[in-house]
Amino acid sequence: MNPDLSPLTPLLSVKNLTVRFPAGRDWLGRVKAHVHALNGVDLTLARGQTLCIVGESGCGKSTLAQVLAGLVRPTSGSVEVAGKTGTHQPLQIVFQDPGSSLDPRLRVWQIITEPVFLRRRVARAQLRAMAAQLAGQVGLRAEQMDRYPHEFSGGQRQRIAIARALSADPAIVVLDEPTSALDVSVQAQILNLLLDLQRERQLAYLFISHDMSVVRHIADDVAVMYLGQVVEIGAADDVLGRPVHPYTQLLLASVPVIGRLAPDGVADNAQIPSNRRLPAGCHFRDRCSYAASGCEQPQPLMPLADGSRWLRCRRAHTIDADRAPAPIPPQA
Numbered sequence: 001m002n003p004d005l006s007p008l009t010p011l012l013s014v015k016n017l018t019v020r021f022p023a024g025r026d027w028l029g030r031v032k033a034h035v036h037a038l039n040g041v042d043l044t045l046a047r048g049q050t051l052c053i054v055g056e057s058g059c060g061k062s063t064l065a066q067v068l069a070g071l072v073r074p075t076s077g078s079v080e081v082a083g084k085t086g087t088h089q090p091l092q093i094v095f096q097d098p099g100s101s102l103d104p105r106l107r108v109w110q111i112i113t114e115p116v117f118l119r120r121r122v123a124r125a126q127l128r129a130m131a132a133q134l135a136g137q138v139g140l141r142a143e144q145m146d147r148y149p150h151e152f153s154g155g156q157r158q159r160i161a162i163a164r165a166l167s168a169d170p171a172i173v174v175l176d177e178p179t180s181a182l183d184v185s186v187q188a189q190i191l192n193l194l195l196d197l198q199r200e201r202q203l204a205y206l207f208i209s210h211d212m213s214v215v216r217h218i219a220d221d222v223a224v225m226y227l228g229q230v231v232e233i234g235a236a237d238d239v240l241g242r243p244v245h246p247y248t249q250l251l252l253a254s255v256p257v258i259g260r261l262a263p264d265g266v267a268d269n270a271q272i273p274s275n276r277r278l279p280a281g282c283h284f285r286d287r288c289s290y291a292a293s294g295c296e297q298p299q300p301l302m303p304l305a306d307g308s309r310w311l312r313c314r315r316a317h318t319i320d321a322d323r324a325p326a327p328i329p330p331q332a
């Protein structure tokens, strides 16, 4: 079921998205096994909002970003942008490492305007003028446009990557760890730039991050992924402030070293199941001390009774009730 996060109409709607990669072939070249990278991802994102995707390494965050950007073909499921399937035009992606994502043979003005150039014929002078204007919007100077990427610092290269994404006039930008390769002081500048651009252009961001301080700073909504599924999604204050899914509790208690510590009530024997052979039913069941009979059945994403979020956990209501403070008795 597609999570209905806010009264705003979703701009991006991802339904039951699955991606399987071939893993290993026999001597006849036949695929022997698969990596189940995404296993039914459901999420929505509204215009002008930021949805942060968090989860341990290998849970499928980058694969999701690549499907959205049209770089990986899904095995099944759908991606709708503004109600239309299969169009990636209003969506651009910014990668973690601007060093390797920018073509070193192109000048900056060519890099910035490449998405426009690839789509339609535009005169060179017009492209250069467009690049200079976008450069100004991301804090670069017009006279730097004839340089090559290696002549810039990491933060400046990320500004070039952001300008490149903006040149296509996207409604949605997928940001795959856009600040994690940068110095801490530069990270804050890039985050603030992204927030300014979001306000000016009503951009929707799907923001992948390992860094909870970044997530707390910029997220409107948070989706927690585990083994290729969204297990909890809702407003950032709710999900981060009062996590309900046992995996979200574990993830937040493990910060900054994800997966090492366990909060009360959540077992963590660190036996993360393989995504080559997925466990039946709830994928988190073997790590979860709330696991009970019934957890061996597949669990769909369902709304919590208070409407604060959607969860894949059949025990969510019990866990939430256990954690809620005792009601204050009425005054005599």
Ligand SMILES: Nc1ncnc2c1ncn2[C@@H]1O[C@H](COP(=O)(O)OP(=O)(O)OP(=O)(O)O)[C@@H](O)[C@H]1O
Pocket (backbone or CB within 6 Å): 021, 022, 023, 035, 036, 037, 055, 056, 057, 058, 059, 060, 061, 062, 063, 064, 275
């Ligand atoms: N092209 C590919 N071929 C085979 N397996 C792949 C491919 N791309 C990703 N995978 C596998 O799919 C799973 C999900 O990978 P993905 O990179 O999406 O995870 P992630 O959550 O982004 O991890 P990280 O936080 O480390 O970047 C992993 O097991 C990974 O090894």
